[in-house]
Amino acid sequence: MIDCKPVNVTTAFVYRRASRSGLFYHLRIPKSLLRFPFRRMRIVGLTGGIASGKSTVSNLFKANGIPVVDADVIARNVLKKGSGGWKRVVAAFGEEILLPSREVDRPKLGQMVFSSDSKRQLLNKLMAPYISSGIFWEILKQWVKGAKVIVVDIPLLFETKMDKWTKPVVVVWVSQETQLNRLMERDGLSEEDARNRVMAQMSLDLKRSRADIVIDNNGGLDELHQQFDKVLSEIRRPLTWIEFWRSRQGAFSILGLVTSGLLVCKQLN
């Protein structure tokens, strides 16, 4: 038999009113459904600078069973041939950014936008709505699946002000020298191109000053793993109810609850 006990005072009130009126006479509302809006999920923000080691850290989270929403992957999907983002970007930048296959020539577009502030801002403006809605849906999917903790890996977390939605914010920090060397080595870039990419982002020192947790990734991988283990035990703890109510998730739950409560009451009167 389905357990349909109410889960807290507010839902109990709505539930009782609805039951008394006979609205739910034939309905059996499962407890899990009543609890749904109150599912607490910790959304950890992971950021840093280009080539500071975010993907290396997010792979460690994945290896430990924590789902990761990767903004770079979403941004890549948004630019796939024929998608809405692709159409807008091609219309603005012209067909010269396309390969013969009509996919975007990413290195070419990168060269254009990382050497011009105005072109980069234009690209950001065109892609932002697609990227943020992609991130939102991925987070929602994890929430529906019942994840207690997820990590969102967003290189431009502070620049796009999405840090307000995440707690804690983890910044993977390296010195500029290490960053440039790793970037040049990984992507085979000249020093000038690597500098342009680093300068296109908020300074890593400023990001570090705004972090809740800093991972210093100047050392080797062993050192990184040691720091990661501490971070993992800190973030694995699900949100407490106090943290939940203080978070934007809590605000959304209240809004959802008040709206549905009003709708039910309107039906009853």
Ligand SMILES: CC(C)(COP(=O)(O)OP(=O)(O)OC[C@H]1O[C@@H](n2cnc3c(N)ncnc32)[C@H](O)[C@@H]1O)[C@@H](O)C(=O)NCCC(=O)NCCS
């Ligand atoms: C310009 C593009 C085509 C270059 O593609 P490429 O394959 O060479 O790089 P990739 O996408 O792997 O990005 C590598 C890194 O560059 C940095 N970066 C990417 N876009 C930006 C940007 N608009 N501003 C500053 N840094 C950026 C990030 O640190 C990212 O991790 C691509 O980066 C892109 O589409 N950028 C715009 C979308 C965006 O803002 N992505 C960041 C996600 S929040």
Ligand SMILES: Nc1ncnc2c1ncn2[C@@H]1O[C@H](COP(=O)(O)OP(=O)(O)OP(=O)(O)O)[C@@H](O)[C@H]1O
């Ligand atoms: N502790 C480390 N020691 C040595 N190399 C490292 C370390 N951490 C990361 N790297 C290397 O540095 C490079 C950049 O790391 P990674 O790709 O994880 O950075 P990222 O922040 O995800 O970059 P992007 O912003 O471009 O997505 C990679 O080649 C990676 O293998």
